[in-house]
Amino acid sequence: MTQHTDVVVVGSGQAGLAAGYHLRCQSPDFTILDADPAPGGSWQHMRDSLRLFSPAEHSSLPGRLMPAQAGETYPDAGHVVDYLTGYEKRYDLPDRHGTRVGAVRRDAGRLLVEAGCGTWRARAVISATGTWSRPFLPAIAGRGVFTGRQLHTVNYRRPADFTGLGVPPAGGWGSVIVVGGNSGAQIAADLALDGHVNVTWVTQRPPRFLADDIDGRALFDVTTARRRALDAGRDDTGGVASLGDIVAVPPVRAARDAGLLTPKPMFTRLTADGARWDDGSRSGADAVIWCPGFRPALSHLAPLNLRGPRGHMPTDDTRALGEPRLHLLGHGDWTGPASATLIGVGRPARDAARAIAQLL
Template sequence: MTTEYDALIVGGGQSGLAAAHHLRRRGLAVAIVEAGTEPVGSWPHYYDSLTLFSPAKYSSLPGLPFPGDPDQYPHRDEVVDYLRAYAEALDVDIHTGHRAEFVDHDGAGFHVRTHADAVFCAPRLIAATGTFGSPHLPALPGQDRFAGKLLHASDYRLPEDFAGQHVIVVGAGNSAVQIAVELAQAATVTLASRTPVKFAPQRPLRRDMHFWFTLTGIDSAPVGHLLRHPPTAPVFDTGRYRAAVSAGRPHARPMFTSLESDTAVWPDGSRTRVDTVILATGYTPHLPYLSGIDALTVDGRPRHWRGVSITHAGLGYLGLEWQRSLSSNSLRGVGRDAADLARRLHDLGR
């Protein structure tokens, strides 16, 4: 089966849906190719207690406000429901159950072949598959000798799964701290990081930080782009997480120097028995289907400038971290990037 469109989007999560909205507004016939059973991205696979750090009024895609109290911090399942409703309102073809296997480019257009042996063709292609499929797993000294479990944060769901264990959570960002604090209710938890955890107030001067991000321009291009790769990203906190870490639940320590059997060795020479290590070490772009057209670097990252490919006319990317701004890979920011990318790809046909 071969089907042709004006534009194809690989990935039906928040980035792909926002792209579809803006491409349709420009009159293009659009299709989304999505591996899952419904177009809600990776949200159903995140840990059960995940809550956004941005209030609902700052967490919408273009054209549909997030429902409910605008000052609430939406839960994972509320985001899934919102994305489901957003997809239903789009006037585009959404092909679920089609995982993109590889992409060909013949000079005039792109041909996306899926694992279901379907082929979709278009002169424009947006890669919007996010990062969840490619967790970053740094090599740990001694991990080949470690007898416990070594997991990524993408594998974490519930604290009860680790009841009675000694768990080390590796990382210093929002997810690492959120998981470690929750896990400390059911397990003995150490939060290990190469740099100390830094906290920033969630509501400075009684306003959510995203109010200030919007007011100052930090959350959008081009001002926010100047802050790319800050020395250490802070953990946004109402005071709960700082209090938990200060109380030793979890216990924060500098990164261990090695793993040995069922033991972690610390910089001061002390040793701790450990059952599980959870790596909250982030993700990298998930773009294996583009590996055959020389669009990626040797380490699999897209070769682009602010979302537009520098290797292939008509190819774009959405949802990349720091693509155009601080908020590029978030619900609150991807709509702005999608509008910019849709404009630039649409202009190719003029």
């Protein structure tokens, strides 16, 4: 069955909900299609220890402040899920959960959105699918040879899952290699502070810790200032990259200060029982946790043939250059300053909704 609507939003994480809020203000007919069976976006799949690195009042979507979490300065992922669930209900957003979009195609002056339970003909589409469903794994020699566990950031939940790895010697424990920068530091700290496994933290380049007093509020301000400078034709300020690449959240600071978070350079290859470096040194491992990041989840847009370098689609702000009826939202600076954050997605979501209202 084919349904007709003005706008389809694909994805109902924080970006999709912000888009829904601003579309509600503009009053077109719209629907939100989301693959997850429940509200909360990727936050419902995060590790147990994850905390926001901004206080609640600085981590809000447009229209409704996130309430503080009792006893916590920086809310946990469960609190964010509750907030997003309440946000969806508060604004009565027309969200169809458990509806995975397979393809978006051009069709007789409209965009045809094909999902498992039906098809929508829309005058415009906002793709707010983020990156969580498309984890990236680097090509590294020996990855298929390693006999231990390999998992990505998306699969990590808690240190208890790694207790008793391998056959540790008397008084010892199994070993885990964690590969990656910011998320890698946080997961390595989580495991190291727990104390039940030996942790080796590996990074592609020497990590640079941001100052301990910097949190998400400051990062948002720095990112916004960089975008304004570039838009005005001024010199590039460097943005967040000029400050460092590892956010010193409290667990990372604690592990670093305790001497538990000393990085090693990237290994040359994996072996059957661990890793080997250029200098011939080796490290045994029962598990490798890969934290090299993600890629944009855009496979549903493949029929539009818009993909550019590195998998990105060229855009003017959020609007796809090759298809003016399509907007992309929530992919970081590519589609708006800090648009992959709770506090940052509101402005590009507003701009996308306004542009679509003008188009309609």
